[in-house]
Amino acid sequence: MLTRDRIVRAAIDLIERDGAEALSMRKVAAELDAAAMSLYHHVPNKAALLDAVVERIVTDIDFSDDPEAPVRERARGMMRAFRKISHDHPRTVNLVITRDFESPATLRLFEHAMEIARAAGYPLADATRIAGTFLSFAVGCLMRETRFQKMVEDHGDHALEEKFAAADPAAFPNISALVASAFVLDLDAEFEFGLDLLLKASLPEAFPPHEPAGPNR
Known part of the structure; x- marks a missing residue:
């Protein structure tokens, strides 16, 4: 039976296989062995389908944690x-970061981040920031x-290193030194390094007490 959930899942599969630019109501219908017009009973147009894809991807994010941690x-x-x-979802993720965050599922990203900031002791306005x-x-x-994954898809596994190696050493001495050190980009390590810096700066282990709560706290 054709359902909205099946349509959205088929759209995600199509995007992951062929890219977001390949998405169309006709192609999704073909994936489901259904008539294209039958999709419109569940999703009014392609834009709504893209929004539904984002909603599904974000809904699947597991934000469960321990409030006492x-x-x-x-x-x-x-x-x-x-x-x-x-x-x-390496190809679908681009939709998540480029389309509007207006649904309850996408708003919960911000709500959860605010909840953690409030638990750290920040007043409401600062928690928002x-x-x-x-x-x-x-x-x-x-x-x-x-962008990095697209570069690899288009130009191979060593595309970034080759791009850096082509830089003029006189104009880019630090990049040239990086190339000479046999640097290889590790996205996991890059993420964790930046996250450590962010957490140490924004969430001190011993947070100073704030003024008593007021209208904006």
Whole structure:
């Protein structure tokens, strides 16, 4: 039986196989061995289908954690869970970071980040800024990884190293030194290094007490 969930899952499979640019209602219908017009009873148009894909991907992120755990570990788990979608859905992830975050499922990303910041002792306004910083880092990492994976797909496993090696040593002495050190980009290590810096800066282990709660706390 044709359902909205089956349509969305088929769209995700098609995107992962052929890329988001290949998505169309007709192709999704073909994946399901259904008439294209029958999809419109469940999804009004392609834009709505793309939104539903994002909703499904974000809904599948596992943000479960222990509210009693240290806030840094809670934040670390949240960030790793968000990043995991780039491994589970390497081609679909670009939709997650480029389409509007307006649904309940996508808003819960921000809500969870705010909850952790509040647990760390931040007042409401600062918790909002901390949550925004968390998500900016996570989205930035996903964008960087997506671009890197595209570069590898187009030019091979050593595309970045070759690009760095072509740089003029006089103009880019540090990049040239990096090439000479036999540097190889490790995306997992890059993510964890940046995450450690972010957590140490934003979530001190001993947070100073705040003023009594007011309207904005």
